Amino acid sequence: MILLDRVTKTYARDLGPALDRISLHVDPKEFVIVIGQSGAGKTTLLRLLTREERPTSGKIIIGGIDYDKLKDKDIPMLRRKIGVVFQDFKLLPNKNVFENVAYALEIVGVSNREIRHTVPKVLSIVNLKGKEKYMPLQLSGGEQQRVAIARAIVRQPRILIADEPTGNLDPKHAWDVIKVLERINRYGTTVLLTTHNQEIVNKLKRRVVTIRDGKITSDRANAGYNRA
């Protein structure tokens, strides 16, 4: 499903590589947590997957798509297959909850009828039923993040990438968000989550990949948070 083979990303020559010959394989429907200090290379890794960056060297294949052969004009099609959630939510402040989620469908030309049918279902998955008319700023951080998740999954992507989705949230709301991610994973979506929240990692008991100075230093199943 996700395959990285000796991927290196260097932003500038005089700086060291942000990612240094990283190899990673993620099976379909897996739930993988990527941990590491700020600047370790987590975000670079995710930006390579969404093709916001190109690797300096190495091979990336996701869902059968070889990134070497991907043309710029095909990037939109790729991104429609990957859902992305950010630490800062990236909701549109002048659209309400329903419209924000519907936006992801409008962009790809889904009919209004189907939008009216699909969006409420997805909002109930993220436990936001009844908040359709709220504007993002009227919601708590946890709720806003769940709107962002709803937007990311409304097109039923096979992969959901969540970059520190709980970074700005208090523990209770963070846990709400994680529970939603787990539910989505149960429905069959591969989830790639970066975090440095120890408690979440320890509670989840999932595969944990640790990145340090651009290298993968450990990759263990059912693991807890390990600083070493």
Added chain:
Amino acid sequence: MRNVTLAVAAIAVMVVTLTIVLISLITNATFANTISQITDKIDVSVFLQDSDTPAQTQQLISELKHLPNVKSLQYLTKAQALQQYEQQNAGNQQLQVAITETSNPLPATILIKPVNLNQIQDIKTFLTKPAIAALQSDQPSYSGDREVAINKITHATDVLRKIGIVTVVVFALICALIIFNTIQMAIFNRRDEISIQRLLGASTSYIRGPFVVESAIYGILSAVFSVLIVNSAFLASSGALQATSLGLLDINYANQYFDAHFWQFLALQLVLGIVLGAVSATIATRRYLKFKTK
């Protein structure tokens, strides 16, 4: 559109551009009309000797007819020439008396209408051949003063056409630059929304669409304004000034021409405005939306 000032500037320059296009077209057509009218009146008069035989006259006429620059010709006998002279000077008793007092002094005349006034030289060359000159009682008349007027108008049209083209190009470029700026500002204002659109997999055309449409709307507004401006200029000139011409420019004709082709002009301006707007926007978005990844 959040940046009203820039949008107004873009529309204003576009209106100026389109108005220049319109005025150039009308001026051009008006001058062409003036030239063709004068050309129609101008002719070369060949004055024959009374002693020419009918055979010689026939021969001369048929040779003239074969010159490529001769559009048509008319032969006036001495009697017809006198008749025409009398008609032309019907109000002038003195001249009439002067002529009838003697026997008919007017020569038989061939009136030649040339195809192209600027190439009258071949007719001149033919008429000055010694054999042909011998048949004539006087120097042929080339309506010299009209020729000067025609040259003036032709020259003016030429110069104006060049000025028109240069001005239109310059203003179109300024217009494109302002649209570039407008769109750059708009893209800057909407950068968060655009980055979200990109991450959600919006296609290039989906992101670009609103900018192109917006600029095309500027084009439509500008086209309508430019036609209105020219229209009211004509209303003002015919109503207030009672002017029929402005130097060499025949305003009456220009007005008629504009009225007769109003819908074509409006359509043309709309097409130009939309193309100018949409093309500038497409180039600007290509430049500023940077769809490529690093």
